Amino acid sequence: MVPPKKVKALSRADAEAIFSRFHEIEPEPRGELDYVNAFTLLVAVVLSAQATDAGVNKATKKLFALAPSPAAMVALGVEGIEDHIKTIGLFRGKARNVFALSQILIDQHGGEVPEARDALEALPGVGRKTANVVLNIWFKQPTIAVDTHLFRVGNRTGLAPGKTPLEVEKALHKKVPARFMLHAHHWLILHGRYICKARKPECWRCPIAQWCRFEPKTPPPNTLLPKHV
Structure with missing residues (x-):
């Protein structure tokens, strides 16, 4: 994983607001792998x-x-x-x-x-x-699996800045409110996969943009088009 740019960590109040928003949008997030047991x-x-x-x-x-x-x-x-x-x-x-x-x-x-x-x-x-x-x-334990998406989101947003996946994981355990811990890693992975993308994050439709530390935020696609003279 690429060493992240250092950002100021978000407050616990900001983390509370972010996970409350995730919960409002999708109360029961699921992983995308198929399995039977x-x-x-x-x-x-x-x-x-x-x-x-x-x-x-x-x-x-x-x-x-x-x-x-x-x-x-x-x-x-x-x-x-x-x-x-x-x-x-x-x-x-x-x-x-x-x-x-x-x-x-x-x-x-x-x-x-x-x-x-x-x-x-x-x-x-x-x-x-x-x-x-x-x-x-499977076992419904409040663990956090840090993949490349979650590592990026944790650092880019300021939720859990860290140089290694383990640092990000430990930071999130300190920051995520207990009632949101079971689903935290699913929310963050899916957010990184579909909105907070590596090359061009879709900040214009991000539900947590107001708390995110990432700058400069990516503008909507129509503002990226060349202007006609």
Whole structure:
């Protein structure tokens, strides 16, 4: 992730206003990965590294129909998994990780996805971000998964300035009101994906622009057109 430009952190009152606005717009935000149970959620998140959710969903539709459990996934073998995820970036390494984590779930966790962070992060291909997604979505824990979108939004807006994903995550845990914590990372990721974009943020339609520290804010498209003489 690119080191962010330093901005002044927003106040707790501003953070309260921002998440209140997000809640007004979408009280129950959802992630965009498709899954049918805790295991397929875990696999989908592992596969989503450096890939789009839409691309992962397309590849996993048939995969999850055939292998919705660790035992079924192991039965496919690495090559069988590869055959279904060839359209996803880094598919060979991801296939090996999915096979290996499935075997570990069988051997060490009775075929179930563990609820403990340490156990999740010990699985092949699973880092802190992936563990946070699973803990949040499936186990309803108030974790925050910092991807590139959330990292950008946290720094650009002033909500949670930080040089690393972990710094941003810790800053958000201090800043986000407790009642909004469960959905905080979904709101911020979706905001970064569709409005606060990397190259040209759509500030003219941003619902939290009045509190955001980003300057200069991008004007509406019609003001970017050349003026006729």
